[in-house]
Amino acid sequence: MTAPAKPEVKVVFQRPESFTDLTTHYCPGCTHGVAHRLIAEVIDEMGLREKTIGVAPVGCSVFAYKYFNMDFVEAPHGRAPAMATGIKRVLPQNTVFTYQGDGDLASIGMAEIMHAAARGENITVIFINNAIYGMTGGQMAPTTLPGMTTTSSPFGRDVELTGFPIRMSEMLATMDGTGYIVRRSLHDVKNIRKAKKALFMAFETQERGLGFSMVELLSSCPTNWKIDPSKSLEFIAERMVPVFPLDDFKVNPELTKKRA
Amino acid sequence: MAKELLKGNEAFAEAAIRAGCEGFYGYPITPSTEFLEYMAKRMPQLGRAFVQAESEVAAVNMVYGAACTGKRTMTASSSPGISLMMEGISYIAGTEVPAVIVNVIRGGPGLGNIAPSQGDYYQMVKGGGHGDYFPIVLAPASVQETVDCIILAFDLADKYRSIVHVIVDGNLGQMMEPAELPPMRELPKEPPEWAVTGAKGREPNFLSSIYIDPADEEVTNIRLVKRWMEIEKNEVRYNELMMEDAEFAVIGFGTAGRVASSAVRAAREEGIKVGLFRPISLAPFPKKEVEEISKRVQRILVVEMNSGMMLDDIVPLVEGRVPVEFYGRMGGMTPFPDEILDEIRRVSENKAPVNGNARAEWIARLEKIVEEGK
The missing domain is CATH 3.40.50.920 (Rossmann fold)
Known part of the structure; x- marks a missing residue:
């Protein structure tokens, strides 16, 4: 009698090591969770976890540090690129990334992000653009779409009074210090897969010392947009993408070559 | 080492280097600029970090980041620049990481002028930033005493995981007088256990000033007050x-x-x-x-x-x-x-x-x- 052969067990899906075991505090339908997971997967796959230092922002993702199983600091509002600069300059062998929303990065932190890019700081920035302030309850952001209603633009964003949305990726790509600047979206599976590839490229830019890298991710905020989660994803595709086109704005040619 | 004729700001910068400062982040402002200029030359020679930031706001947050790695770090500025740094100073205090900040005080309020003043006494001594914290403030009166105070400032900052301000004025920053610099200290081989350096072979470290539950914040406040009471007991100098x-x-x-x-x-x-x-x-x-x-x-x-x-x-x-x-x-x-x-x-x-x-x-x-x- 021979023992029956054990069925082969293969793990096909599991929590990335770079992720903690916590349930996130994000609202249903918010894409922060997706963005977090993608970052954790990329850091795992690239084997960077043990040398990575994350910089959390002020905003809904102020608690991002709780969900990543790696060293983290928490920056003042908008100052994450400056803090990341301070860290990276004394620990150049470490991987340093910031995670910032649109209020943090494109409003109060405009000077810090522009100059980090201008200096070609060898850091990676993940920019969550959901066109609104989430944590403070839905105020107009620098990326709010024309006509969009928020608690501080209650009659819809009037461009005569409040100007136009800022396209950060396009602007940052003009800086010679940047190695990789792209915009992706998290509104469907196809785009999520593209976003993951972009995150891989961004960290690769840093690992190869090719300068500042940023992935802008169009994201949802059903709670403050006051539309349901599935409609929120449609809102990204139909309303946000025309204003914030998904594209590669800067790709250092070195990145397309195989690593030596 | 014998006494040499030294220019204030330059001697202070060299003292910081010899105390083991591995990251200097600053923004030009009279009458402290020579500090930055000296660092711009010396730090790269030694393979240490120097960044001329886009503003004092950015500079102090670079100091904040470097401080979280456990490396000795500092900035030097002057009154209006220090005002801009107050946000970051409060965060550094709340995160309980060590940092040294030199303020070469000038006449004010507002833009004021670039002449020597002690008008920032309240801002420095009473905290200046938001929230419950107590900075250590040293106020030397000669180039030699400032050199000594800068070395002391790094040691106190590390000992108490505290902000240490060294306040001088344009007289001291600009004057030349004989002083003796200390020998170059060896840099520490290992970072402190609380530092963020990458979680290799250990649990992740997290550094922040956020305590969203008021009960947790109060525990932190109690720790800061008790630490301050220790400082009051041990660190009075005159x-x-x-x-x-x-x-x-x-x-x-x-x-x-x-x-x-x-x-x-x-x-x-x-x-x-x-x-x-x-x-x-x-x-x-x-x-x-x-x-x-x-x-x-x-x-x-x-x-x-x-x-x-x-x-x-x-x-x-x-x-x-x-x-x-x-x-x-x-x-x-x-x-x-x-x-x-x-x-x-x-x-x-x-x-x-x-x-x-x-x-x-x-x-x-x-x-x-x-x-x-x-």
Whole structure:
């Protein structure tokens, strides 16, 4: 009698090591969770976890540090690129990334992000653009779409009074210090897969010392947009993408070559 | 190492390097700029980090980031720049990471001017940033003492995981005088256990000033207060000149204290039994010592280059035992020894009580001095 052969067990899906075991505090339908997971997967796959230092922002993702199983600091509002600069300059062998929303990065932190890019700081920035302030309850952001209603633009964003949305990726790509600047979206599976590839490229830019890298991710905020989660994803595709086109704005040619 | 003729700001920068500063982040501002310029040359030579930031706001947050790695780090600026840094300073204090900040104080408020002043006493000594925290503040009076204070500042910052301010003014920053630099210290081989360096073979470290549950924040506040009480017990520093038999005491810090020392010596030659008490640590303040002085002298003259900010800290310590008088110059004016000598003469003969009106009486005298164009 021979023992029956054990069925082969293969793990096909599991929590990335770079992720903690916590349930996130994000609202249903918010894409922060997706963005977090993608970052954790990329850091795992690239084997960077043990040398990575994350910089959390002020905003809904102020608690991002709780969900990543790696060293983290928490920056003042908008100052994450400056803090990341301070860290990276004394620990150049470490991987340093910031995670910032649109209020943090494109409003109060405009000077810090522009100059980090201008200096070609060898850091990676993940920019969550959901066109609104989430944590403070839905105020107009620098990326709010024309006509969009928020608690501080209650009659819809009037461009005569409040100007136009800022396209950060396009602007940052003009800086010679940047190695990789792209915009992706998290509104469907196809785009999520593209976003993951972009995150891989961004960290690769840093690992190869090719300068500042940023992935802008169009994201949802059903709670403050006051539309349901599935409609929120449609809102990204139909309303946000025309204003914030998904594209590669800067790709250092070195990145397309195989690593030596 | 022998004494050399050294320029203030450059000597201070070199002292920081020898104390093991591995990251300097700054923004140009008179009268502290030579500090940054010196670092721009020296830090890269030693393979250490130097960044000229886009603003003081960014500079202090770079310091914040570097401080979280456990490396010795600092910035140097001047009054308006320090105002801009206050957000980051509060975060650094709340995160309990060590950092050294040099303020070469200039005349204010506002844009003011670039002349030496002590007008930032309140901002430095009382915190300046938001929330419950206590910075250590050292106020040296010579190039040598500043060199020593900068070394001490790094040691205290590490020891207490605290912000340490070293405050000087343009006089000290710009002057040249003989001083001895310490030997170069070896850099530590291992980071402190709390530092963020990558979670290799250990649990992740997280550094932040966020305590979203008020009960947790209060526990942190209690820890900070208790640490401050330790600092108050251990780190009071001051200098005395001819205080043993003094009937009158002059109290002044930094440059004002140094100018007063010339006046005190001159007054002694005239037979006036006066001494000088010069606090070096403004926070923690030498409270006990001032209290003791007020028990054995007849009258106290506080001398500052501001509107009487330290005066406000001294009056409650004296508890009305003896009159406290004040003499100050403001706006970037440095008093001459003769001016303070005149004040010592006046105070030594004044028998009238000064019932908490030291500032009002001084302003009346100062207006006359200004009118006479002195």
